[in-house]
Amino acid sequence: MRRDDMLRPDGSRGYYDSVVAQPAVTILAVDDRRLVAVTRQWICVHGEPQWRLPAGRVDTFDGTPRAAAKRELAEETGIRADDWRALGSINCADSLTNHRDHAFLAMGLTSGGERRLEPGEADLVLHWLPVEQVVEMVLAGDLPHAGSTFAVLTAQVRGLL
Template identity: 30%
Template sequence: MTDDSATDDPLAWETLDSAVAYSCPGFDVRNEDVRLPDGTETDFDYLDEAPSVVVLPFTPDGEVVVIEEWRQAVRRVNRSLPVGGMEPEDEDRAAAARRELREETGHEADSVEFLTSVEPANGVANSLLHFFVARGCTPTAEQELNHNESIRVDTTTLDELREHVAEREIRDGRTTLGLLYYEAFGTETDE
């Protein structure tokens, strides 16, 4: 999401040139030549990636569906909520949330509600995360994992998930933020 009025702000940088410096499946590294407000010309690199969805999925019994996935960058199994990039064939963000939930966990939701959107690292990336709460999730499909995904599906209670975040057993920022936002603000249909 860009705000065209931001270019009128005296703090705005002027982009002189932009090119992909490195590309791989999932993201690009973009290099831009920019002019700073004081007239200085320099370059700036950032991670360029498609928006993603993060799903906080509840079973009909109120348990939370979580995944355990190997994360090579930190060399350990990461316990988290289902997360994935939006794809061109997704009709909208909610459809992407339903698809990612099904692909990563084999669960399908009765309903999906928007929670919030955040830019988790806007100093170094244009990443955009759309958070959803999915309810009535039941295992009705097979996992459809990408070639580089190793995922185990589990369920836990909301209290246990909260405790694992509080005790720093879950270090995944997307999971922590999604849980904390849900706990603080809920969704429109929450009492």
């Protein structure tokens, strides 16, 4: 948490409270059959299991968001990708936090690697869903994670799916 003493645009003084967070990555991994890697796990801050694309924070040792995306995809799914495309980034809840999510499209997938889940991810289950179903999940509000929604819609609008 951070509290800033600030000068507002109208010239008055005040405080602004915010949460400082590390950047994150979200990966839209699509295989040759047009199936998308989608995870389902308990999300503590929302108090329920949710659908989302593989995602995680950018650690200081990663160096770049792309490196973090490669690591997170391998850790959560055991998948590696040959083709990586940056889809852009999104500010998440920017009236509350500086949190920024970098989205990537991963293709040319190779599976079979060992998953390395963190203790808080022990319930993470990987599903392979058709692209069309994932787009419908976004439109229905069933994939509420901001980075996931951004990645799917951006790739769809750009004709990458």
